[in-house]
Amino acid sequence: MSDDQSIVDWIHRNLATAPSKQLGEGYQARVTAFDTPYGQVVVKQAHRDWLLGRASVIRESKIYQRLQTIPGIPRYFGLLSGELLVLELVPGLSLRAAEAELVDRDAFFASMLATLKAMHAEGVAHGDLKRKDNIIVGPQNQPYLIDFGVACLRKQAIAPFNKIWFKWAKQMDYNAWVKLKYGRKPRGMTAEDAALYEPLWLERIARWIRVPWQKLTFRRWRKRRKNEGLQ
Numbered sequence: 001m002s003d004d005q006s007i008v009d010w011i012h013r014n015l016a017t018a019p020s021k022q023l024g025e026g027y028q029a030r031v032t033a034f035d036t037p038y039g040q041v042v043v044k045q046a047h048r049d050w051l052l053g054r055a056s057v058i059r060e061s062k063i064y065q066r067l068q069t070i071p072g073i074p075r076y077f078g079l080l081s082g083e084l085l086v087l088e089l090v091p092g093l094s095l096r097a098a099e100a101e102l103v104d105r106d107a108f109f110a111s112m113l114a115t116l117k118a119m120h121a122e123g124v125a126h127g128d129l130k131r132k133d134n135i136i137v138g139p140q141n142q143p144y145l146i147d148f149g150v151a152c153l154r155k156q157a158i159a160p161f162n163k164i165w166f167k168w169a170k171q172m173d174y175n176a177w178v179k180l181k182y183g184r185k186p187r188g189m190t191a192e193d194a195a196l197y198e199p200l201w202l203e204r205i206a207r208w209i210r211v212p213w214q215k216l217t218f219r220r221w222r223k224r225r226k227n228e229g230l231q
């Protein structure tokens with residue numbers, strides 16, 4: 001029996017009784033950490049009352065599987081009962097929490113860019129990298145990308161719309177990377193990095209909608225309070 005299967009089996013037997021820590025709870029899923037005899041593991045479980053949630057976790061498990069050879073992607077152990085995504089827990093803080101104490105920013109962002117390029121070559125664009133919670137500063141300053149809930153997958157078949165969508169999603173990943181590295185209004189970019197940056201009208205429209213909406217619904221404030229409650 002492979003180690004991966006042993007971990008998934010252990011989670012299966014101990015899910016209800018083992019001590020656990022809730023790491024996050026979004027619209028689609030709940031993420032919980034477990035200490036297993038094989039190391040620390042996270043389990044992402046879709047909310048039962050949301051039909052699309054389950055499909056989204058299954059899709060995400062396929063993406064993690066596809067990216068397993070790439071440094072900076074957590075190890076995928078398996079999908080339990082067709083609905084629980086079991087992953088390696090990456091020790092470290094999110095980029096949101098650890099940003100100020102990054103040891104070597106240039107090396108960190110160079111590694112993240114290498115992960116992005118390798119991921120795109122495998123036909124996956126992340127699509128949600130502006131969110132600093134989706135990047136973990138792992139051991140040896142290695143960035144890890146998590147949360148492929150809204151990732152875009154390149155289709156093998158001829159699909160013109162998918163081709164355009166994938167191209168935009170890749171560009172959004174690079175734009176997010178530039179903004180994470182240089183700030184929201186990027187200045188002082190190297191020529192190489194400037195060549196990666198290409199703001200999209202799609203992002204502008206999304207911002208026109210998002211910013212007033214967040215203000216109207218106090219979203220940032222509510223989220224901050226919720227996250228404080230989870231720590």
Ligand SMILES: Nc1ncnc2c1ncn2[C@@H]1O[C@H](COP(=O)(O)OP(=O)(O)O)[C@@H](O)[C@H]1O
Nearest residue numbers: 023024026031042074087088089090133146147
């Ligand atoms: N492999 C992992 N290692 C460490 N922490 C993780 C891992 N996966 C998720 N988390 C933690 O759980 C939180 C929620 O997980 P995520 O996949 O982003 O779910 P959501 O779709 O709800 O945002 C993350 O912000 C992170 O703190």
Ligand SMILES: [Mg+2]
Nearest residue numbers: 133134146147
């Ligand atoms: Mg997330």
